[in-house]
Amino acid sequence: MLEKIESLMHTFVNEVDPLATELYAKVPKGKRLRAKLVMKIAPEAQENIKLAAIIELIHAASLLHDDVIDEAVTRRGIASLNATHGSKTAVMLGDILYSKAFSELSDFSPFIAKTVSDAVSKLSAGELLDVAYSEALQLDEAKYFDMIYKKTAVLIEATASSAAALAGKDTKAFGLYGKNLGLAFQIIDDVLDIVSDEATLGKPALADFKEGKTTLPYIYLYQSLSEQDRKRLISLYRKALEEDEANWLKEKMAESGAVEKSVSYARTLGYEALDAIAHEKNDDLEKVITDMIEREY
Ligand code: FPP
Ligand code: MG
DSSP, X not given: OHHHHHHHHHHHHHHHOHHHHHHHTTSOOOOOHHHHHHHHHSOSOHHHHHHHHHHHHHHHHHHHHHHHHHTOSEETTEEOHHHHHOHHHHHHHHHHHHHHHHHHHTTSOHHHHHHHHHHHHHXXXXXXXXXXXXXXXXXXXHHHHHHHIIIIIHHHHHHHHHHHHHTXXXXXXXXXXXXXXXXXXXXXXXXXXXXXXXXXXXXXXXXXXXXTOOOHHHHHHHHHSOHHHHHXXXXXXXXXXXXXXXHHHHHHHHHHTHHHHHHHHHHHHHHHHHHHTGGGOOHHHHHHHHHHHSSOO
């Protein structure tokens, strides 16, 4: 079914313009998490494949724009489209992908069309917050959660509730599952930036803080530090770290238990996701969560 989704995405792009197809071929495919979620919630049918293709096109568009905004030179371990073809091209390909996605979305029920459209508005607001919060250290937990909800969880929530609507299932329960999955996924992503190495990440480690992103482990770390160490942490914000500075940061992270506390919060969200769909008896969806929360970080 994933091949059918890939092929439909290709067809959609080609229907707009062959030049767009050429550029689209250079965009790495990614894990297709959202398409897989549709497949696990709704049985195979042409409209489910179409919904999955639409959502993946929107996600791809958002990443093309995000790489321009973040001035990222790599995406998934290879040069980003803005790096190889310039920001103008990357923005315009993003525009093509998401406007075509919306055109196809208009074939769906008002509930699905509105759920997905509203999610993209929030996604864009989330990116605005992400940029605003990257200007200065942002140590407010509530603001962090609001931002990751909008930037990451909202599209996964909309994917799950729209797929449930197509399958005639409980849209609220699946939406809640998707929301908690998205939040937990983003927290784990933020943790991996700290505990993984460059080879595993496909991008430099400890990149978030340097890019101005104060993620949950940094918020917890700050809360646990002495005044003196807080000053040192602040001095490292948005800085290319020397080896001794990176080591200090990792040491303090380890001492404070900030990573464990973040993982533990992600696990709590994972359990809430499992609770939301407990009555559905969907082993595949349960496994998505247990794979994430039962491994070591
Ligand atoms: C990645 O965040 C960014 C997102 C998940 C959302 C980006 C959203 C927009 C640009 C809004 C516009 C939407 C459309 C449909 C055009 P990140 O920078 O923290 O993660 P990364 O490491 O993957 O770059
Ligand atoms: Mg980015």
